[in-house]
Each structure stands twice: as structure tokens, then as C-alpha cells.
Amino acid sequence: MINTQDIFSISSEDDFNAMALEIFKFQFETNSVYRSFCDLLYKHPSDIKRIEDIPFLPIQFFKSHQVLSSNDPIEAIFSSSGTTGSITSKHYVTDLNVYKESFRKGFQQFYGNIEDYVILALLPSYLERQGSSLIYMVNDMIQQSKHPESGFYLDNVSELKEQLISLDSQGKKVLLIGVSFALLDLVEQYQFQLNNTIIMETGGMKGRRKELVRAELHAILKQGFGVLHIHSEYGMTELLSQAYSKGNGNFECSNWMRVLTRDPEDALTLQSHEKTGGINVIDLANINSCSFIATQDLGRIALDGSFEIIGRFDSSDIRGCNLMVL
Numbered sequence: 001m002i003n004t005q006d007i008f009s010i011s012s013e014d015d016f017n018a019m020a021l022e023i024f025k026f027q028f029e030t031n032s033v034y035r036s037f038c039d040l041l042y043k044h045p046s047d048i049k050r051i052e053d054i055p056f057l058p059i060q061f062f063k064s065h066q067v068l069s070s071n072d073p074i075e076a077i078f079s080s081s082g083t084t085g086s087i088t089s090k091h092y093v094t095d096l097n098v099y100k101e102s103f104r105k106g107f108q109q110f111y112g113n114i115e116d117y118v119i120l121a122l123l124p125s126y127l128e129r130q131g132s133s134l135i136y137m138v139n140d141m142i143q144q145s146k147h148p149e150s151g152f153y154l155d156n157v158s159e160l161k162e163q164l165i166s167l168d169s170q171g172k173k174v175l176l177i178g179v180s181f182a183l184l185d186l187v188e189q190y191q192f193q194l195n196n197t198i199i200m201e202t203g204g205m206k207g208r209r210k211e212l213v214r215a216e217l218h219a220i221l222k223q224g225f226g227v228l229h230i231h232s233e234y235g236m237t238e239l240l241s242q243a244y245s246k247g248n249g250n251f252e253c254s255n256w257m258r259v260l261t262r263d264p265e266d267a268l269t270l271q272s273h274e275k276t277g278g279i280n281v282i283d284l285a286n287i288n289s290c291s292f293i294a295t296q297d298l299g300r301i302a303l304d305g306s307f308e309i310i311g312r313f314d315s316s317d318i319r320g321c322n323l324m325v326l
Contacts, residue, residue, distance in 0.1 A: 002026055004098050007284045008105050010255045019256075020051045020282055023291050031069040033061055034290050041268070052260070052270055056280045056294035062089040062238045070094040070288040079131035080237040081204075089237050091133065094288045099240045102285035103137045104144070106254035110244045111175075111198075114141055118167055119150040120160065122178030122186065123202070127154055133237055134202060138177060147172075161190045168194045177233070179204050180217055187224025200231040214249055214309075234309065238293055240285035243307070250306040256284040259307045261299060273301045276310060 002022060010016050025045045027034050034057055038044070043055045061067055064087075072094040080089040093099060107114055119142045126132040142150040149167060153160040167174045174197040178186075183201055199221060212220075218230040229247025243251035243259070253259060261277030263269040271277045279297040286293075298311045 002287060004095075004101065004287060007256050007287065008101055010284070016256070016258065016284075017051055019284055020054065020258075020291070021048065023284055023287060024048055024054050026287075027069045027290060027292075031067065031290060033057070033065045033067050034069070034292075037061070051258070051282065054282075054292050055268075056262070056292045057290050058267075058294050059089070059238055059296060061290075062091060063087045066090075066092055067289045068092055068094070069290065072288070076136070077131060078133035078136070078237050081125065081129065081132075090131075091237050091240075091289060093240075098285055098287065099133070099136070100140060102240045102254070102256070103140070103242060106242050106244075106257075107141070109254055110246070110252070114144045115146050116173050117145055118147040118172055118174045119145045120163065120174060120176045121152045122157075122160065122176065122182045123152065124154050124182050125179055125204070127152060133240075134235065137235075137242075157186055157189065160186070161192075164192060164194065164197065168192075168196050171196055174198065175200060177202060180212075183221055184217075184224075187221060191224060191226070193226035197225070197227065198231055199225050199227055200233055202233050202235075218247075218249075236295070238286075238289075238295075239281060239283045241283045249308050250302060251308065252306050258282040258305075259299070259301060261301055261307075262294065264298070264313075267294060273303050276300050278313065279307070279309070 007019060010019060028038055028045055037057055038055050041055050048054055074092045074094055075096045076093045078091040078093060121138045121142065123135065123138065126135045149163060164176065176197060177200045180201050180203055221230045231247055232245040233242055234251045235242040241254050241257040243253045243257065245251045260280045261271045261275060262280055263271055264277055267278065276298060279295045279299045281293050281295060282291055284291050296313045297309050298313065299307050299309045301307045
């Protein structure tokens with residue numbers, strides 16, 4: 001049995017590679033959906049010597065199957081957003097403590113102690129539906145922050161404006177996390193000059209606005225909030241970990257998460273860095289579902305291992321991940 005604490009104490013590339021191979025063997029044995037997929041590719045643990053050999057499960061399987069590597073009771077079902085009548089992804093979570101550990105330690109890795117921040121959340125489209133993993137995460141962050149001013153905002157944007165100006169002028173460290181269309185709505189109504197506030201977008205127009213290239217979105221938000229950088233969070237229903245960008249458009253992964261790219265014309269062939277391809281994610285926090293996922297995102301990996309998202313495959317749904325179409 002794999003100890004989840006070993007996942008969150010990974011501190012080197014060798015640690016990561018060894019744990020990924022161990023989790024692959026575990027999920028091959030325990031996850032019937034993933035096992036069937038590997039069998040179709042004639043891939044067996046005896047063939048897998050390095051992480052690049054591991055098969056990546058197409059993310060669409062989360063729409064059609066229960067992707068589970070555990071027989072424990074299901075504690076939560078996270079579902080993706082989607083248009084009315086569309087089939088949504090479902091991530092069956094048997095241990096919410098693993099999710100909490102992942103997003104808490106992931107945030108700490110990049111931003112430090114959550115208790116140092118006032119957390120303001122502008123996520124109307126997510127609050128309006130059930131089963132959002134993002135709402136679960138941000139709600140926990142609000143509770144962990146220990147600041148009475150922390151909270152969600154839905155339609156009370158004038159109150160949010162007053163709160164932002166007041167907290168920033170007091171020199172408090174503030175994190176405003178919001179969906180793209182709501183942040184744009186806010187800066188169209190009010191102009192800010194913020195010195196102590198991090199603005200973090202989670203992507204997605206949710207059908208409320210025309211999709212923008214990220215550079216264009218960030219330029220508008222930087223001017224509107226009066227900040228030098230716009231931060232971004234990259235996550236999705238099918239993952240229990242997040243990557244963060246501090247303003248240059250390049251995301252960095254937590255220690256137990258990695259991104260690779262595959263050839264857009266040949267899904268089983270991985271690419272070298274700096275080539276545009278399909279994004280494959282290794283998320284070791286997905287110990288109880290599937291840690292090896294081929295997403296529908298298009299991206300590019302830099303030589304330092306950071307990555308950028310530059311669009312989606314045309315045939316896929318526009319969803320609430322951190323995606324800007326070209």
C-alpha cells in the first residue's frame with residue numbers, strides 16, 4: 001500500500017520518478033478502466049522502465065466511466081461545468097484529505113502560509129452549481145486564512161470594491177481569486193490601484209463573454225487593477241493538484257505533479273521541450289483515481305520544466321479549466 005505522505009514529501013526528480021512508477025503499477029492492478037486501456041495498448045508494468053513509458057488515459061474517460069483505484073466509499077463527486085445537456089466529467093474522490101493535503105501544500109509551496117492572506121473569491125459561475133472542486137478548495141482556503149474579511153462574492157461587487165480598496169490601503173496581503181469574466185466585469189465598473197493584492201484568474205468565460213488570448217486578458221486586468229502581474233491557477237475537475245503562474249504566463253507544478261507534451265498527430269508519442277503539443281499530466285495526488293491523464297489542452301513546456309497553455313484541441317468542449325483559445 002502506498003503511503004500518501006510519501007507523495008507529498010517528494011523533494012527530488014528521482015523521488016518523483018520512483019513514486020510515479022510505483023503508482024503506475026498500483027493503478028494498473030487496481031483500476032479496471034485504466035487496466036483495460038493499458039491492455040488495449042499492450043502495455044504491462046514489465047514494459048514500463050521510466051515515466052515516459054507510462055500510458056496516459058484520455059481525459060474523456062472521466063465522462064463515461066468511474067475512474068477509481070480504490071474500493072473505499074466515495075466521499076465526494078466533483079463534476080466539471082458544461083453547457084446544458086452536455087455530458088460532464090466526474091471525479092469520484094474516496095479520500096478528501098488527500099485533496100486537502102494537495103492544495104494546501106501546493107499553495108504553500110508557491111505562496112507561503114495561507115494564514116497570511118485575506119482570501120476574496122469572485123467565482124459566480126462556480127457558486128451557482130453543485131460539485132465544483134474549485135469551490136471546495138477556495139472555501140477551505142477561506143477557512144484556513146483566519147481573516148474575518150475573507151469570503152465569497154456573488155452579486156455584491158460594490159462591497160467587494162470597498163473591501164479591496166480598504167484592505168489594500170491597510171497594507172494587508174490580499175489574494176483575489178476569480179473567474180475571468182467576473183474579473184473583467186469588475187474592472188469595467190471600477191478602476192483600482194492596488195499595491196498589496198494578488199489578482200489570480202482561474203480562466204474561463206463560461207459562455208458569458210468572448211474568449212480572449214491570455215496576454216490580452218492579462219493586459220486588461222493589469223490596467224484595471226493597477227497591478228504589474230496577473231497570477232493564474234491551472235487546475236481541473238479530473239486533477240487533485242494545481243499549477244500556478246505568477247504572471248509570466250508560465251505555470252509551475254507542485255512537487256508531486258508534472259506535465260509532458262504529446263505529438264498532436266500521434267497521441268502515443270511524447271515530444272521534446274519547446275514544441276507545441278497535447279498536455280499530459282502526471283498528478284500523483286490522484287492516487288485513488290488515475291494519476292496519468294492526457295488532457296485536451298494544447299501547450300508548450302519550457303526548458304526549465306514550466307509550461308504554458310496556448311489553447312485546446314478544436315473538437316473538445318470549452319470548460320472551466322484555465323484555458324484561452326487561440
